[in-house]
Amino acid sequence: MTVTGAWARVLGMATIVVAASGICASTSAAQDAPSGDTQGTPERPKILPNRRWAEDWSVLADPRSAREPLDGLKYIAFSVDHPETYLSLGLNIRERVEIDHAPFFGVPPGQKGEWGLSRLEWHADLHPGSHVQIFSQFQSAYAPGKPVQSPVDRDRLDVEQAFIGVSEPIRGGTLRLRVGRQLIAIDLQRFASVRDGPNLRQPYDAAYADYERGVWRVTGAYTRPVETHDVRPFDDYSDNRLTFSGILLRRQVRGLGQVSASYTRYKHDAAVFANAPGDERRDIVDLRFNGARGGLDWDIEAMKQTGRFGAQRIEAGAFGLLGGYTFAGTAWAPRLGASIDVATGDHDARDQTLETFNPLFPNGYYLADYTGYPNLIHLKPVMTLHPTRSLNLMTAVAAQWRQTTGDAIYIFPGFPLAGTAGSPQRYTGTYGEVRVDWIISPHYSVGCDVVHYAIGSAIRTAGGHDANYGSVEIRYGW
16 A cells, blocks of 8 residues: 555545544533533543543442443442442544654664554453552554554553552541552653553552651552563463652642652663663662643653662653743734753763663653653643634654764664664654544544654664654544
């Protein structure tokens, strides 16, 4: 299939998906339309695709609440006198078609093409009491047509989450405890995310504690990131070879936003940097300040990494600045913004200091899924428009360089691109991106993403070429 034909197929699918979703939206709107006085009627909870355990469906115990088909499965009551004791069932479906003209910029060859990414998640949320929760979520994911599949592409059947949670009011605050397999997202998810871009999310086998009181919040966790195996059903695993644990302190600052500081310990036995294995131990300190005032918003984060990799000493770090201004009183509420990101690379592979930044568990959407965070300088002006409250249009043009030519150019999430380490050219390339997200109804949403990446001479010398990417995605939640 030619590139032109492939793009036509993506655009054709986008048209079909949007039209079909529009019909679904009209049907849903007709079902949800109020039939009388709704004053005092409890609001139905919003579906939270990445946090289904946070939904509270006990509102359906109130007969005045709006009804939808299958609500008898969203709220299965155990006691009329205790509406907070119930079982709720639900599912997520995400179907995506991708066209990638040059995965890894064509180095190595043979990976380009078009394929599907299919992910089905279903869950059971049991509340045996007002302060106890037992949550389980299963997943099945496939990547039909993808020529080379990575561990984040396919998992035929496994447990995504299975934890017991307890919440208790203590000394004017709320303590939350969770033990088991779970998704954990940290703030903006630059470096610790649920990894929603690829087909499989990143769960953790973890003990998690969170205490919130007034303007203060303290979170701590011991986690073992789950690794996909997929030889047989239910064989994903974690062990003490890979752990990520620490404590995070947040404080709300009146009128400004939130400041936070964290310390984490990252341990990875037999890790690989520059094709050399070694036991990796990183002590990580992270500082962040984010907020909004008037039309202005900002998010500033700095991370320092020290420790050991084999016989080498680790000295690495990263900085991210994201900000913008929204013209709320203008048609389409345009937001003009920019982000600047810098992460260290290894200046000299022969010395006893490793300076390559470890991006940990990053968010692929943040860098358009092509390059990774190590050894990076990234400048990205962005414009976002809201033609309607439910429609979001983002356009961006970004330029990237290496922080040092002694280290490689890295592909998401942190794979060195062969032939780039040591080449004299610092400029990596420039990409343009257009993304459209449409929330059609409380259950349906559609996303379309197009990226063109014009590479620099360092990638071209290594055998790469310009890259084109397109995707159409439909999401359903119940």
